[in-house]
Amino acid sequence: MKPLIALFLTTAVLAAPAHSVDPATRDSAPAEVAAQSLWEVLDHAWNARDAAGFSRLFTEDGSLRFVDRDQSLEGRPAIHRFFVEQFSRQAADLRHASSPRNVRVLAPDLLAVDTGIEILRVGADNEGEPSPLRTFEVFSLLRRTEDGWRFQILRAYQLRSEP
Numbered sequence: 001m002k003p004l005i006a007l008f009l010t011t012a013v014l015a016a017p018a019h020s021v022d023p024a025t026r027d028s029a030p031a032e033v034a035a036q037s038l039w040e041v042l043d044h045a046w047n048a049r050d051a052a053g054f055s056r057l058f059t060e061d062g063s064l065r066f067v068d069r070d071q072s073l074e075g076r077p078a079i080h081r082f083f084v085e086q087f088s089r090q091a092a093d094l095r096h097a098s099s100p101r102n103v104r105v106l107a108p109d110l111l112a113v114d115t116g117i118e119i120l121r122v123g124a125d126n127e128g129e130p131s132p133l134r135t136f137e138v139f140s141l142l143r144r145t146e147d148g149w150r151f152q153i154l155r156a157y158q159l160r161s162e163p
Helices: 002-015 029-047 051-055 076-089
Strands: 058-066 071-074 094-107 110-121 131-145 148-159
Touching: 029 051, 029 094, 029 110, 029 131, 029 148, 051 076, 058 076, 071 076, 094 131, 110 148
Parallel strands: 058 148
Antiparallel strands: 058 071, 094 110, 110 131, 131 148
């Protein structure tokens, strides 16, 4: 059943008008601000290695998939378990930096967002210029819930660095 839902949502996104949110318009500015804010909170939780805070940013039935690894996490509990393990093994000098762009309003409670992500290595005491280790392109669907905006679907595609 979940593949059907994913297919439906993908079709809805592709059929949606291909316009970026214009922050100058009253109706679309809140969507862009909501998307930017949610990604900032995600960066903060990742950088703090807060698996509970990170997983709470997803809906209960949220889906996170690392497409290049063919790894799928279905539901908030699975996302939480994965990041508890992931964060326990991560070097302290890694940082997560997101750059949301191309926010589309699909419905009053549903946003589609394209985002660039860099995993950066920072110097000792956060000095010096951070160096990028990995770069991802991410597609996400954000759903407005009683508790605010949450990630419903997140698909991460790691970009290969050139030799």
